[in-house]
Amino acid sequence: MAGGTSRLQASRTMVPMTTPILNGKVAVITGAAQGIGYACARVFVREGAKVLLVDFSGAEDEAAATLGPAAVPHHADVSREDEIEAMFAAALDKFGRVDAAIHVAGTQGGRSPEILRYMSAKAALQRAALPEEQAEVAAFLASDRASFVTATVIPVDGGWSARLA
Numbered sequence: 001m002a003g004g005t006s007r008l009q010a011s012r013t014m015v016p017m018t019t020p021i022l023n024g025k026v027a028v029i030t031g032a033a034q035g036i037g038y039a040c041a042r043v044f045v046r047e048g049a050k051v052l053l054v055d056f057s058g059a060e061d062e063a064a065a066t067l068g069p070a071a072v073p074h075h076a077d078v079s080r081e082d083e084i085e086a087m088f089a090a091a092l093d094k095f096g097r098v099d100a101a102i103h104v105a106g107t108q109g110g111r112s113p114e115i116l117r118y119m120s121a122k123a124a125l126q127r128a129a130l131p132e133e134q135a136e137v138a139a140f141l142a143s144d145r146a147s148f149v150t151a152t153v154i155p156v157d158g159g160w161s162a163r164l165a
């Protein structure tokens, strides 16, 4: 674009890329001792959020410790209703509010390297996601930058579902 400023350059000027997008927010993140949940906790803390880092594995204390004081560990089994209630009560008690609930707890099941290779080959990008690539979208959705996004589904699948269409 000769002599002009592209829309991308302009938006970068208006919103410095270094501005944390979750300053002042509080998130409850389940399944956060490892994998996608941990990546979410890491990205949320990086972006200025306070996080209740929830897991039932026993590794939640160690995981939270790697993220500093903004991450508070909480032991809960999210298949139990009473533990879910206690989890949100703990978040309110600790932080006074909850802005986002990110539910990642679950099990991947036994996927052999062959199945993973097969599934990755089906994606337009020809690979599996990094946990951080899921986490960055979750952070955006929890931020005020997504203030007009509601009740929608955003595939973060490297074009996997698009190629099935």
Ligand SMILES: NC(=O)c1ccc[n+]([C@@H]2O[C@H](COP(=O)([O-])OP(=O)(O)OC[C@H]3O[C@@H](n4cnc5c(N)ncnc54)[C@H](O)[C@@H]3O)[C@@H](O)[C@H]2O)c1
Binding pocket: 030, 031, 032, 033, 034, 035, 036, 037, 054, 055, 056, 057, 076, 077, 078, 079, 104, 105, 106, 107, 108, 109, 128, 129
């Ligand atoms: N990794 C992938 O490619 C992929 C793809 C599609 C869907 N998923 C789904 O995303 C979720 C997370 O995947 P991941 O790869 O991060 O898994 P992971 O096994 O690495 O981590 C899951 C975490 O959830 C915790 N957890 C499981 N059940 C829990 C419960 N009842 N209460 C509290 N904590 C519990 C585990 O202890 C573990 O720390 C899973 O449900 C998985 O099926 C993953």
